[in-house]
Amino acid sequence: MWNEKKKAVTFSFDDGVTQDIRVIEILNKYGLKATFNINSSLLGIPGQLKGENWSVRHDKVSPERVIEIYKGHEVAVHTLTHPNLTGLSDETVVYQVEEDRKALSALCGYEVVGMAYPCGGVNNDDRVAEIIRKNTGVKYARTITSTCRFDGQENLYRFNPTVHFGEPEFEKLVDEFLDLETTEPKLFYIWGHSYELDCDDKAWENFERICKKLSGKADIFYGTNKEVLL
Secondary structure, eight states: OBTTBSEEEEEEEESOBTHHHHHHHHHHHTTOOEEEEEOGGGTTOOOEEEOSSOEEEOOBOOGGGHHHHTTTSEEEEOOSSOOOGGGSOHHHHHHHHHHHHHHHHHHHTSOOOOBBOOSSSSOOOHHHHHHHHHHSSOOOOBOSOOOOOOOOOSOGGGBOOSEETTSTTHHHHHHHHHHOOOSSOEEEEEEEOGGGGGSSTTHHHHHHHHHHHHSSOTTEEEOOHHHHHO
């Protein structure tokens, strides 16, 4: 399936923020691959997010550094300005997705074909998925609905990840996947936002520890979302 391997691991990070740089350093250290979903119209804009007990920077990477930062990984669509597509007209959905895809393709120097739906909650539906399939160059689009499974999925335009790296099941699933013996293709798809790792004192340390645990296995293919899905 993947270079004759039956198991694959991929990561996906949303928003194109400066914490991606530190994530990529960790991924590169352990030979892991990820896809980074970016809002091209928001590049270079500084910001901050606050919760009840936390506050983190949410600074978007500059457009001039996109090629440098994401070298060796995949850049994908996250729409121009991060709206919830389910509340938009057909024409606006196409505009938000396809114009982002074109802008990112121009920035990266290759055709961008992946996507992650922006916003929390119900951020995708069959209508939006069909609009994207028929009217854009996007070949797959990831939701935020965790399956906690490793099975294949037929609908690549509403592709559900295995788990968010902040969910309590994450490390249990890592161990389960590493122990898994299979004759059928199995994919471990991990997603999140790199800025979330700034919300907890031990989050970066734990993330690197788990990346190390996942790495270097002879029976696992490590690829970007495009490489494992297409």
